[in-house]
Amino acid sequence: ERLDREIAEVLGLTERREKDSELFKVFSEVFDKTTVETITYFYRRGKIERLYGVLSTGKEANVFAGYDSNGNKIAVKIYRTYTTEFRRIWEYLAADPRIGSLPRDIRKLVFVWTRREYKNLQRALKYAVRAPEPIAFRNNILIMEFIGDDLPAPRLKDVEKELEKGDFEELYDFAMRSIEKLWKRGDMVHGDLSEYNILIWHEPVIIDWSQATVKRNRMSLTLLYRDIRNITNYFARKGVDVEDPEVKFRELAGD
Numbered sequence: 001e002r003l004d005r006e007i008a009e010v011l012g013l014t015e016r017r018e019k020d021s022e023l024f025k026v027f028s029e030v031f032d033k034t035t036v037e038t039i040t041y042f043y044r045r046g047k048i049e050r051l052y053g054v055l056s057t058g059k060e061a062n063v064f065a066g067y068d069s070n071g072n073k074i075a076v077k078i079y080r081t082y083t084t085e086f087r088r089i090w091e092y093l094a095a096d097p098r099i100g101s102l103p104r105d106i107r108k109l110v111f112v113w114t115r116r117e118y119k120n121l122q123r124a125l126k127y128a129v130r131a132p133e134p135i136a137f138r139n140n141i142l143i144m145e146f147i148g149d150d151l152p153a154p155r156l157k158d159v160e161k162e163l164e165k166g167d168f169e170e171l172y173d174f175a176m177r178s179i180e181k182l183w184k185r186g187d188m189v190h191g192d193l194s195e196y197n198i199l200i201w202h203e204p205v206i207i208d209w210s211q212a213t214v215k216r217n218r219m220s221l222t223l224l225y226r227d228i229r230n231i232t233n234y235f236a237r238k239g240v241d242v243e244d245p246e247v248k249f250r251e252l253a254g255d
């Protein structure tokens with residue numbers, strides 16, 4: 001029927017007939033009714049023309065490479081509507097003052113989570129912290145700017161062997177300035193900042209904003225401390241003369 005045909009189109013299966021392709025296998029994992037309907041919704045509006053590659057498979061989401069009807073490359077993060085991470089998601093959302101009452105339905109909770117990541121991306125960019133441009137969200141799907149050209153930009157972790165002390169120093173400054181800007185200007189904290197969530201492109205870009213939250217959140221100081229610790233620990237190991245994390249934390253948390 002129509003839906004099947006449109007989904008086959010999005011996945012390029014009409015041309016390739018590769019139902020055992022890697023893409024199809026990964027897609028099948030998150031291939032529930034809501035996801036199919038949501039992709040079809042975006043397809044009909046030209047927001048997703050094609051998904052052609054898998055960028056990552058995670059516990060709570062899979063990320064695909066695709067393009068829209070104008071040929072612009074996009075990254076499409078598809079949250080699992082059934083996730084084992086749902087306790088964590090619930091805890092994080094329950095502590096966020098921006099979120100009103102939480103839905104009981106796990107699927108709907110994931111929709112709130114998806115929408116929150118979209119809002120976080122917007123907010124980070126507003127305060128000049130580099131993140132992918134959010135393009136659209138609906139239900140469990142978030143469409144954002146693709147960072148990379150033919151290939152996706154590598155994560156800091158992937159390229160660390162090729163970097164020199166000077167590169168690490170610059171990246172440390174970037175990370176620490178981002179933490180400060182987010183907290184002081186944006187009243188916000190990323191909460192999972194690490195060498196895995198920084199993409200190395202023309203300029204570094206911070207990704208994975210799902211757990212990011214606002215200062216008013218009762219967990220925000222814990223998350224701020226975690227980000228400062230992760231960043232100072234990592235760059236200290238790379239030989240950077242980092243600031244004292246306790247001092248940095250008190251400096252930021254103290255106001």
Ligand code: ATP
Nearest residue numbers: 055056058059061063075132145146147152207208
């Ligand atoms: P994990 O649980 O592994 O942290 P996640 O499910 O939270 O992953 P992200 O960290 O947002 O998802 O993305 C997973 C991977 O997908 C990233 O490490 C990166 O390689 C790739 N990726 C995510 N967003 C983009 C983007 N906008 N452009 C290019 N690649 C991206």
Ligand code: MN
Nearest residue numbers: 196197207208
């Ligand atoms: Mn990540």
